[in-house]
Amino acid sequence: MHNPPHPGETLREDVLSALNISVTEMARRLGLARETLSRILHERAPISPDLAVRLERAGIGRARTWLSVQSDYDLWQAENRTQPTIERFAELA
Structure with missing residues (x-):
């Protein structure tokens, strides 16, 4: 298996640009601090179950899919570190 993308990359590259809104606006609509969303978008923090549910409620995919992508990323990272x-x-x- 190749290195799967961090789900923040998908949010940044695909979702945010498709919605044509700012990080600040997306954070406001999801009920997050801008800094928290920025850390996720820049792949420094994971998508939590809470955020996955918020994304689903906002009409941005399914919560289980977001958590599956995060899990795939985390597992690959663990399997490939010493x-x-x-x-x-x-x-x-």
Whole structure:
């Protein structure tokens, strides 16, 4: 699997430009602080379940889809960073 996009990239590149509104306006409509939305759009913060529900209520996709994209991103990041050596457990009887 390739490195999936952060959902903030999709919001920034596709949704925000399609709506032709500012970050400030989008944040206001979603009930977020502008700084919070900016961190998500710049891929420095994840989309939370709360934000996913707000996006769905605003007519911007489905909450489960936003969380799935975030989960795919997070899992890929975890699988591709250095991890400690893990010792497998014996199968449980």
